[in-house]
Amino acid sequence: MPESNRASQRPIQFYYRGEIRQAAGLPNTRTVLQHLREDLHCTGTKEGCAEGDCGACTVVVGELRGERLELKTVNSCIQFLPTLDGRALFTVEDLKQADGCLHPVQQAMVECHGSQCGFCTPGFVMSLWGLYLKHDKDGIEPSRREIDDALSGNLCRCTGYRPIVDAARRMGRLPAVAFDREQVSEALRGLRREEPLAVTHDGQTFHAPRTLAQLAALRSELPRARILAGSTDVGLWVTKHMRELGDIIYIGQVEELRAMRAADGFLEIGAGVSLEQAYGEINAYYPQELSELWQRFASMPVRNAGTLGGNVANGSPIGDSMPWLIALGARIVLYGVNGRREMALEDFYIAYQKSALQPDEVVQSVRIPLPREGVKLRVYKLSKRFDQDISAVCAAFAFTLDDGRVKEARMCYGGMAATPKRAAGAEAVLNGKAWSEDNVRAAMAAMAQDYAPLSDMRASSAYRLRTAQNLLYRYWLETRPEAPLAPGAVRAFAVAAT
Secondary structure: OOHHHOOEOOOEEEEEOOEEEEEOOOOOOOEHHHHHHHHOOOOOOOOOOOOOOOOOOEEEEEEEEOOEEEEEEEEOOOOEHHHHOOOEEEOHHHHOOOOOOOOHHHHHHHHOOOOOOOOOHHHHHHHHHHHHHHHOOOOOOOOHHHHHHHOOOOOOOOOOOHHHHHHHHHHHHOOOOOOOHHHHHHHHHOOOOOOOEEEEEOOEEEEEOOOHHHHHHHHHHOOOOEEEOOOOOHHHHHHOOOOOOOOEEEOOOOHHHHOEEEEOOEEEEEOOOEHHHHHHHHHHHOHHHHHHHHHHOOOHHHHHHOEHHHHHHHOOOOOOHHHHHHHHOOEEEEEEOOEEEEEEHHHHEEEOOEEOOOOOEEEEEEEEEOOOOOEEEEEEEEOOOOOOOOOOEEEEEEEEEEOOEEEEOOEEEEOOOOOOEEOHHHHHHHOOOEOOHHHHHHHHHHHHHHOOOOOOOOOOHHHHHHHHHHHHHHHHHHHOOOOOOOOOOOOOOOOOOO
C-alpha cells in the first residue's frame, strides 16, 4: 500500500464528559453501549432490545463537518466503538448541571410526569436533548411533527407518550441552559487525523480509510472484508446473530462519499450520506411525494446512523428506498481501483441478497432523476404501525402522462418478490394506452402474473397481491385527468396484515 495510505495503529480517541478518552485492546465489534456500561461504568444509558428498536440506549454523537459541529441521536447498542474515533459522545450523565440541578429536558419530564418505571427515560431524555439543541438558540417551540420525529425511536410501556410529548413542549419554556459548542469543536479539532485508522484485535482489523482512493485500495486488497456504513443492519449480526465479522472496512470517514450535488438532471448522493440527510435533500425536490415516507422510514436514530448507500447496497426486498428509486429510474455508481462504472439500479439486483457488485468494488453514490415534466411520482407504504415498522408492501409509481395517455409506466414494489421488482406485465398493459379506469383494472389483473408474494408475519400472500393492485388504483385516483385527488388526499393508513 502506498505510504500515503498507511494506516495508523493507535488507540481509538473520542471526546466524552469534558475530556479526550482512549480505548485500546477491545474487540472491534464492542458496542458503544458495552463500552459505556462495562468499561467506563457510566450506566445511565440502558440496554433494552440490543437491536436499535426501543431507544433505551439513545446517545448523541457529535462530529465536525468542516468547521460546523453536527450532533445527532443514535442507538449505542448497535454502533461499534471504533466508529467513535475523532468524534464526541454525549450521554444522560452529561446533562447534570454544575450546580447539581436538572437540565430543562429532565425538569420538564419531572413536571409533566413523563417517567414511571424509568427504564426508558434516559433514552427519551437524550432524544429530547437532541431536539432541544436544535432550538436552544432560536427559542422556537418544536412542532408536533418535530416531536414525533425526535421520539420515533423511543418506546415506553408505562406513560402512553402524552406526558412525554407535553415535556417536549415544556422544556423550551424553562430557563435555558447553554451548550458550549465551541469547546466541543475545539476538542474535536485536536483529534483530527489525516492518516487512515486501523485497529487490530485478535487477528481482525477495523479499517477506517479517509479517502475514496484509500477505500478502493483496501477493498481490492481485502475483497472479503465487511463493508460497514451505518451499522443499523450489520450491528444486529453481532448483537443478535453472534456472528464474527472478520476484517471491517468502515466508510464513515470518507468525506467524498458524504457529498450531495445536483447536476445534469440528477441529484447524486454519496454512499456515506445518512438516510436523514439524504431524505431531507430529496424531499426538497419531491416534498409532497416523499414527505410521509421520510417520516415513516425507520426512527430518527436509525435514519441518523444508516446511509442511503448502505440501504441500496443491502437490497432488501422489504426496503423502502428501492421501489421509488427504481420507479424514478435512479442509477447506481460503483467504484474500484479500475475506475467507476454506472448502471440502472434495477439491474443491480440479480437475486435475493445477490447484486452486480464485484468483490473489488464499493457503492460510490446513487443518482436520482430530478422532477421532470409529465412524470407523476407517488409512494405508498402499508404497515401495521405508522412509525418505525417494516413494510408489508411498499409501492412506487412514476408514470409519464401526456394528454390523458400513458407514455411510460414505471411501477416498482417492495415486499412482493425476492428483490425490489417492477411490474413488467402491468406496465405493458398501460404503456401507450389511455389513462382510464378500464385500463387500470386490466393492469391490476395483470399483476397476478408479475408477482407471487410470500406469506409471513407481516402479511399473507393474498393480502399483499390485493393491496398492491389497489395501490395502483389509488395512484390512478390521484392522477386521473378528470378530478384528480391531490397527493395525500387519500391517507396512507397503517393496515393490519390478514
